[in-house]
Amino acid sequence: MKLNLLTTSILVLIASTATAGDFTREDERYISPEEWAERTDPLAPKGPVASGSPFYVNEYEDNSELPKISAYLSNWGFYARGVDLSKFSEGYDKIILSFFGMCGSEIGDSSNTSAVESLERLCGFAKDANPEHGKDFEVLTTDAWADMATDGAGVLTDDEIADAGNPNWEEEDVLLQRWYQGEDKVAGFLGAMKKLKGQNPDLAVAFSVGGWSLSEPFSRMAADPDNRAIFIASVVEIFKRFSFFSQIDLDWEYPGGGGADGNSSSDADGENYATLIRELRSALDDAGLEDVEIAIAAPAPVDKIQAGDIGNVYRAGVDTIHLMTYDFFGTPWAESLAHHTNTFPYAEAEWSADDSISYLIENMNVPSQAIQIGYATYSRNATEAQVTSFSPLEGSYSMPSDPDVKVGGSWEPGIYEWYDIEQTFASISESDGFQIDKIESYNLYTDAHANADYIYSPERKFFISLDTPRTAYMKAKYVEKYNLGGIFTWMADYDNGILLNAAREGLGYQQTDASGNIDMNNIIYSCGTNITSPQQCRELTNLEPENAETAADAGADMSAELESGVQYTLDGSQSTSAQGALTYAWSLVDVEGTDSSAISIDDSTQATTHFTVSDVDSDVTATFQLTVTDEAEASSSDTMVYTLTVPTPDNQPPVADAGQDQSITRGDSFTLNGSNSSDPEGEELSYQWVQTQGQSLPLEDGGAKAVIEVDSSSLRNYDQTLAFTLTVSDGSLEDSDSVTIAVSGDADANEDPHADIAVTVEGGEIHLDGSKSSDDGRIESFSWSGTDPNGDVLTIPGSDQPTTVYTPEMEGEFNFSLNVTDNFGATDSASGSVNFTFPEGDSCEPQPDPDAGNHPAWDINAEYPGSGTLVSHNGFVWQNQWHANVGEEPGVADVWALVSDVVLPWEEKSYAQYSEVSHNGYFWVAAYWASAGDEPGVATMWEQQAACN
Secondary structure (H helix, E strand, O other), X not given: OOHHHOOOOOOOOXXXXXXXXXXXXXXXXXXXXXXXXXXXXXXXXXXXXXXXXXXXXXXXXXXXXXXXXXXXXXXXXXXXXXXXXXXXXXXXXXXXXXEEEEOOOOOOOOOOOHHHHHHHHHHHHHHHHOOOOOOOOOEEEOOHHHHHOOOOOOOOOXXXXXXXXXXXXXXXXXXXXXXXXXXXHOOHHHHHHHHXXXXXXXXXXXEEEEOHHHOXXXXXXXXXXXXXXXHHHHHHHHHHHOOOEEEEEEEOOOOOOOOOOOOOOOOOHHHHHHHHHHXXXXXXXXXXXXXXXXXXXXXXXXXXXXXXXXXXXXXXXXXXXXXXXXXXOOXXXXXXXXXXXXXXXXXXXXXXXXXXXXXXXXXXXXXXXXXEEEEEOEOEEEOOOEEEEOOOOEEEOOOOOOOOOOOOOXXXXXXXXXXXXXXXXXXXXXXXXXXEOOOOXXXXXXXXXXXXXXXXXXXXXXXXXXXXXXXXXXXXXXXXXXXXXXXXXXXXXXXXXXXXXXXHHHOOOOEOOOOOOOOXXXXXXXXXXXXXXXXXXXXXXXXXXXXXXXXXXXXXXXXXXXXXXXXXXXXXXXXXXXXXXXXXXXXXXXXXXXXXXXXXXXXXXXXXXXXXXXXXXXXXXXXXXXXXXXXXXXXEEEEEEEEEXXXXXXXXXXXXXXXXXXXXXXXXXXXXXXXXXXOOOOOOOEEEEEEEEOOOOOOHHHHOOOEEEEEOOOOOOOOEEEEEEEEEEOOOOEEEEEEEEEEEOOHHXXXXXXXXXXXXXXXXXXXXXXXXXXXXXXXXXXXXXXXXXXXXXXXXXXXXXXXXXXXXXXXXEEEEEEXXXXXXXXXXXXXXXXXXXXXXXXXXXXXXXXXXXXXXXXXXXXXXXXXXXXXXXXXXXXXXXXXXXXXXXXXXXXXEEEOOOOOEEOOOOOEOOOOEEEEOOEEEEEOOOEOOOOOXXXXXXXXXXXXXX
């Protein structure tokens, strides 16, 4: 499996000094949510399906006669992706734990080094503990924490981890020793596999060695007898220590070369691989492990099958070939646009699953039962994709020229994992099946030649090649039809059960009557939008019947509105070929309503093309013919008719007329008249009046009438302007207009205002409230007046406001009067009094500072050089701000600043801005510099604060 193309970071990166609590991952989303938010193509994925999203793993009846489903499971997916193995472990017949590696591995892929670095560290720990361990080519875990200390992606309980001796409490070098102690001493994925095997004895559990970034040492190991012996001995020991394993999977990518740039390789790899298999088989048998099976993950491209001599490798003792029938396409390395996991060949495509399987069976004499076909739970994506033929797929793509533009992907560029595809692009339901409908312009397409699906947006030029429920089912039908040994997936981590269910049903399994099962029928039989025949969709999905003839299909007759310059589609992608790729020829054979020169076909040699019509203002009927020719020069023709009609004029909006502005006297009635509103097509209108200004008035029928009489007598008696908006609608379009009503107050009906006064004391303030004064119209002015206990007239701040506050400077009885005047000049007054006493507050005399005793007393005969010296004086703490001369007294000389948190009484001296003092029963703050003699309450720089006692 192309490990580097499926995850950006394989293994935990753990410092040698880390404790169990410090184990961390570097995995992160390839494109952050912030970057997604700035993109229009495609929309951001919504997160891993493992993080609380539902699973859909159906329950099926046991059937030992049917082929099985295997799945590779990573030991890293539970980290950032949050994979929960407990939710889907029962869905597979075999789980292949991936990956273990070989000590002595060197870096093959410079962009993916963490697995090799982790192995180097772990092998060092092994050798430090026992010189016989950690030798080059010994097979070892690549992640001690994941494989032996965690809960195994949700499978193990805390008690079960404790039963293993709490390996999660151990540092990595100590933890690694459990690898050699066996299955009773481990938690993690190894402990999880043991538990799952115990719960389901029919479950097969395998482990895989290698993968893309861990294949470097295979060639070196297989070429040398001593190296092979170390490798084989360590494999035998793994089966002895962990009895739940029943198969080893060797994932050498690739024998004969073609893997990562730094991998070792040799022309003799195929021969050496076969020798390795023979010796491994012999060693397993000698150890009493005759039932243990050997599997290999083999490349699907025929040239790699040849380079690795896979036929001879199989005959050396291989039981199962996991044929990696995916990664036929990917960015940026693919030379042209293609499917990444197509089953059948098409057009100029270089690779297909069918070609590879046929080659193994027919040219290398591998039994079909030894081969398993693979389906992918991830996509391969391309930007700037131009699809010129939907079926067979033809087109081009290019990588973004701007290096800051990223190709959409879940955890790395150009690859969506299934949960992101399902959550971001697809809607899946029992009734509607598998639909690509969440993002505008994206559609599902089916290549009938390759029997492959893909998602594509012509507008956004974004291409997503993937396995769908339909193709997973179809590949399982391929297993049945061609008698293969089974089907497997790379990888279980990404699926939410939908693809698994589809594959299970394709193999022929029947659902039980379990209540949680979902009906897969419509989900499976969901072809692309270009497959218009349900029968053809079923035939493609069920792999029957074979195409027996070359037949042109110009598509169904079409009707559309005629518009100059618009592109109309001609789609011949449903044409079929008896042999090889088709050539296409579109032509215009008949036209009515215009001359043929007005119709232009863009590219008549494409399966799907377009035509335009120019300078035509009458209906047009055009007949097009498609002729297809296969590689045996067999031809077929078909026609279709386009009927283009000149559109009728669009509906015009109505015209609202709210009538003329009006003037009335308060108490008069007035009319809102929208009866002059009209509609260009004469359609019946609906009316809605809404008041938008002035004192609210009730409208008859909620304002839903053309003409409404309105009574203004409920308005208050003053001048005001009312405004109303009329909206009229013809059912689809609407228009609005407004009218104003100028209302004059009625002086003859005016009533005198009523003054209402409330006088209260709150703290050190007297609150004056005339807000409850009233009038039938509007009170235009308020005027407060008052006298102090000495009879002197008060100056009241805010005396023209409904409410205000007066701050007394003495105690005693205060008298107040409020005079109000309404909008017609009528007046009224009210009076009130209150006895005011100053509230109890902080003492005006400061208390001595307890901290003063901690500092030396000021010495009248001493100088205090510099600044920052703390002294005590008169019970307070002071600090000199500059050099203090002899006799300069704290509290008198400006050189001394008060440190104690107290406020001192005012003295006739200068004060800096923001200085605080007490004086005449109040605290004061200097708004700016106060000179000597500037008295608080007299000089304007002093601002009065709270009262003091």
